[in-house]
Amino acid sequence: MALKGKTAVVTGAALGIGKAITEMLLQNGAKVTLLDINETAGKTLKEALNKQHGEERSLFFECNVESEEQIKAAFQSTVDTFRGIDIVCNNAGILNEKQWEKTVSVNLMGLIRVSYVALEYMNKLNGGKGGTVINVASVAGLTPVPTCPVYTATKHAVVGFTRAMAAASSASGYGLRFNAVCPSLVKTDLVASLMDNLGQFSHLAYATQCSSVQRAMDPSEVAECVFELVTGEAKNGEILMKEASRKKYITFPTLI
Numbered sequence: 001m002a003l004k005g006k007t008a009v010v011t012g013a014a015l016g017i018g019k020a021i022t023e024m025l026l027q028n029g030a031k032v033t034l035l036d037i038n039e040t041a042g043k044t045l046k047e048a049l050n051k052q053h054g055e056e057r058s059l060f061f062e063c064n065v066e067s068e069e070q071i072k073a074a075f076q077s078t079v080d081t082f083r084g085i086d087i088v089c090n091n092a093g094i095l096n097e098k099q100w101e102k103t104v105s106v107n108l109m110g111l112i113r114v115s116y117v118a119l120e121y122m123n124k125l126n127g128g129k130g131g132t133v134i135n136v137a138s139v140a141g142l143t144p145v146p147t148c149p150v151y152t153a154t155k156h157a158v159v160g161f162t163r164a165m166a167a168a169s170s171a172s173g174y175g176l177r178f179n180a181v182c183p184s185l186v187k188t189d190l191v192a193s194l195m196d197n198l199g200q201f202s203h204l205a206y207a208t209q210c211s212s213v214q215r216a217m218d219p220s221e222v223a224e225c226v227f228e229l230v231t232g233e234a235k236n237g238e239i240l241m242k243e244a245s246r247k248k249y250i251t252f253p254t255l256i
């Protein structure tokens with residue numbers, strides 16, 4: 001998919017990986033709606049993007065993925081302004097094993113909520129244009145991380161949801177591709193606050209933590225993978241794993 005003239009919606013766009021994805025989409029000609037609960041960081045980023053790319057290329061809305069009302073309002077404003085949506089990047093996520101219900105609510109329920117709103121707006125059978133949904137899972141979606149069982153559960157669920165939605169969409173003719181990217185550690189605020197947010201299994205962290213954090217990737221490396229999933233040859237339902245030293249597509253068997 002060439003990005004010139006396309007419109008993307010990115011959740012958790014104000015900081016970290018979401019910010020890098022937003023910048024890459026804009027650099028490649030897309031228009032982007034940024035959604036985030038952090039109003040200050042979102043407005044600051046929007047001002048910087050205005051200077052670089054022009055005011056008309058992006059929108060920012062304070063939007064919590066836990067609120068269907070806020071998501072729908074943001075999607076509607078995007079369609080009203082940019083005349084359609086082609087790409088949705090479900091990036092908003094937290095790692096907090098102490099507030100584990102909140103982690104499930106944002107990482108899983110929020111991602112499902114945004115995906116279902118995306119389906120309403122993009123489904124070709126409803127008059128939408130079709131397009132692509134990219135879910136930011138994690139390497140914790142493919143392998144267990146003993147310090148973070150709830151984060152692991154949400155990210156495994158994101159991989160499963162992505163695969164099922166890809167199969168459902170192709171079987172139903174919705175014209176939507178669903179893919180996921182599974183990064184390993186990336187240098188962002190989420191990682192900087194990791195040790196404070198581990199719960200009862202934090203005693204398992206120290207041995208692996210120091211060396212892994214040192215090897216963490218730059219957020220723009222993950223943004224490149226998202227770009228590849230949007231524009232590249234990945235089939236519907238493929239999951240892209242990204243570690244510091246290697247990148248590979250994992251193709252799951254088709255269910256139907």
Ligand SMILES: NC(=O)c1ccc[n+]([C@@H]2O[C@H](COP(=O)([O-])OP(=O)(O)OC[C@H]3O[C@@H](n4cnc5c(N)ncnc54)[C@H](O)[C@@H]3O)[C@@H](O)[C@H]2O)c1
Nearest residue numbers: 012015016017037038064065092093138185186188189190
């Ligand atoms: N950093 C890593 O090592 C890493 C590795 C694999 C996967 N991930 C995933 O990448 C995604 C982004 O993580 P990051 O490292 O950039 O985190 P980050 O904390 O740097 O940024 C997350 C952004 O999401 C926003 N956000 C949080 N809750 C929200 C909500 N309810 N609604 C809307 N926005 C919300 C935050 O305000 C922030 O701007 C997450 O899904 C995370 O699980 C991160």
